[in-house]
Amino acid sequence: MHEMMPVLLFVGVVATLLAGYPVALSLGGTALAFALVGEAFGLFEPAFLEALPNRLYGVMTNETLIAVPLFVFMGVMLERSRVAESLLDTMAMLFGPLRGGLGISVTLVGMLLAASTGIVGATVVTMGLLSLPIMMRRGYSPSLSAGTICASGTLGQIIPPSIVLVLLGDVLSSAYQQAQLEMGIWSPETVSVGDLFVGALVPGLMLVGFYILYIVGVAVFRPESVPAMPREDRPVDGTALAWRVISVLIPPLFLVVAVLGSILGGFATPTEAASVGAVGALILAASRGRLTLSTLREVVRQTTMVTSMVFLIFIGAAIFSLVFRGFGGDDLVTEFLTGLPGGTFGAVALVMLVMFLLGFILDFIEITFVVVPIVGPVLLAMGLDPVWLGVMMAINLQTSFLTPPFGFSLFYLRGVAPPEITTVDIYKGVAPFILIQLLVLGLLALWPALTTWLPGLVYAS
Structure with missing residues (x-):
């Protein structure tokens, strides 16, 4: 019976989540209920929960999580x-003369938004509201339009600075230290x-490149699915278009480069780079005349809600982890x-499959x-390699969020798509x-250096 308790605990948490209860309360509440039952039957030692205050204090004082x-x-x-x-307007004018140009524009804008926001739901909804009506009006295939938006929107899972990578980095760091202790070694x-x-970076850019190659392939073999924009819909060209591209593209691109460049160059930690990004977003909004008191109030409110949700899940997950180990x-x-x-190979394949299936019912957090x-330790x-494993997990979850019938991105787009889609x-x-x-997952599995080469190069210099 004792060996079945961890399995029953995991199944109980999933069942509670499927019943619609909040994630953090499902994790913590189910774990505490199992702990009480286990203590009553002599299967659980309450001393395990004595470590909870230190766990929570460590979470709240973790500088990485400030990011x-x-x-x-x-x-x-x-x-x-x-x-x-x-x-989107500017990139559409730039690539509009090409068949598939609008699809390429959506992919590139999705990449930039992913690098700017790192929030999948917001990116998919925003792209769906802005680009889907335009693509349909220009005669694009409904299925290609929907697929391009969903795929480009989920790039926020893997293209840094990604919140998924922030959380994975913190969890894998603890798992790496625990693995070293279990192996009887210690390393700073x-x-x-x-x-x-x-x-x-490299896997993320590979995905973008393959997305664009696919759209180009459709333009070659099924040109009627991705027609070029007519000349009258591109009122700006030549020098005027060049200046528009510079004025619209440079500010957000500079912001992304400043955030990532400060990390790659060793000038700032991810947390410090995140503060650069936050200040840069304020400056960008002010330069566009969008920084009002009501906007700032709404942004702060939404940020507080998301952050509170993440840290509440942290608390529930800490309780679950302690009880799981106690059993x-x-x-x-x-x-x-x-x-x-x-x-x-078998262990990695099974873990990836389980995470892929869980991605249908659970969010990445x-x-x-x-x-x-x-499973990390x-x-x-x-x-x-922990970096390789973390990137594989992130892309695996990204794939899960795209896969019918339960992919989260599909639900996000379905909520804003017109009835004809x-x-x-x-x-x-x-x-x-x-x-x-x-x-891409297969390529990373065959050649892990696609993930590990650039970190080795950056941190060796």
Whole structure:
């Protein structure tokens, strides 16, 4: 019975979440209920929960996690300043003469928004509201339009500065230290958020490149699906268009470069770079005349809500983790993963499959705080590179959010799409992009250096 308690606890948490209860309360409440039952039957030692105050104090004093509200503030402020609208109009004029040019514009704007906001839901909804009506009006295929928007919107999962990578970096850092202790070694080296940011750059740009190649392929073989914009819909060209591109593209691009460049150059930690991004977003909004008291109040309110949700889930996840370990769940997971056929490959494949399926019902925050602390130390103790593992997990979750019938991005777009865009259109549209995601995952699995090469180069110099 004792060996079944960790499994029952995990199943109980998932069942509670599916019943519609809040995530943080489901994690903490279910875990405490199991702890009480386990104590009554002599299966759980309450002393495990004595570590909870230290866990929570460590969360609240963790400087890395300060980056979360700062990046959220940056993203929400840029959203309110209507950067996406200006970018889309300008990029559409730039690539409009080409077949598929509007689709390429949507992909590039999605990439810039991902690098600016890091919030998948906001990016998909914004792109859906702005670009979907334009693409439909220009005669684009409904399925291609929906797929392009969903895929480009989920780039916020992997392109830094991503909130997913911030949280994964913090959790994997703890898992890496625990793995070293279990192996009987100690090293001051750890995995940082900056490591993940640098490691995710090449895979993120690979995804963008493959997305654009797919749209170009459609333009070659099915040109009627991606017609060029007519000349009358492109009122600006020549020198006037060049100046417009510079004035619209340079400010947000400079902001992204300032944030990432300060990290890559070693001038700032991710938290310090996040503060640069937050201040830069304020300046950008002010330069566009969008920085009003009401806007600032709304941005601060939304940032507080998101941050409170994240840290409340932290508390619930800390309780769940302690109770899970109190029932011997960590030993059970270690024995199970190390005993799988195929060794390390089999363990990684199973973990990726489980995380992919959980991505249908749980958000990345819950998966990061619940699943990664359980499996992370075991996988890292097998000798896996933590940066590679973190990027693989991020892209895996990104793929899950795109996959029918439960992908979160599909629901986001369905909520803002016009009636003429059917659910089947959305499902058909994302299918090629899911194959692209799986291709990139396969390439990273075959050549881990695609993830680890750039961090080694940056931090060796």
